[in-house]
Amino acid sequence: MKTLLAILILAYLPTSFAADISVIDVRRNITLAENDAVYKDFYIKTNAHTGFKKNLVVTAVRKINIRDASGANSFGAITVPVGQLKIIAIFDQIAVAREYKLLSRDELPMLEQIGIMVGDQIDFQGSFIDKSKPKPKTNANLTAPTAPAMPSISTVVEKVLQTTTTASAPSAPAAEKLEKVADSGN
Secondary structure (H helix, E strand, O other): OHHHHHHHHHHHHHHHHHHHOEEEEEEEOOOOOOOOOOOEEEEEEOOOOOOOOOOEEEEEEEEEEEEOOOOOOEEEEEEEEEEEEEEEEEOOOEEEEEEEEEOOOOOOOOOOOOOOOOOOEEEEEEEEEOOOOOOOOOOOOOOOOOOOOOOOHHHHHHHHHHHHHHOOOOOHHHHHHHHHHHHHOO
């Protein structure tokens, strides 16, 4: 009886801990200059038994309910990987992560909302420690689109003269109408 109880408790514990580990908030800083770094922090609800470590890369997954076209019949739910997060800080019940990589949809099911968002679960399967140094993130590489250069006045005048000289003379009936209007004094 005790072994059965122990097996049930052990079988229940991983699922209860995994259900508690999810993204609870997403925050982005507001830059004041073009060359300021843009950060997007993902706050993850944890507990004492999660095993988060700094630089641990985990996978964010999203549970999607599958229904028929009318929405009346449910065929179950699937868990779809969304992207990877790198843990940058760990606190009592919160871990802070940054986006490491979004996963390509080429060989994974589509998502209605692209990107990691609040409510996504954290999966430790396939997690690893990233020992590479963080790259400095700045907006200096992003350049604002520039407007095409304004042509000089002489270029514009030249083009206008070319179009007027290459335009054909008005046809004979149109020329007669112009002469009549000019002679009428109007």
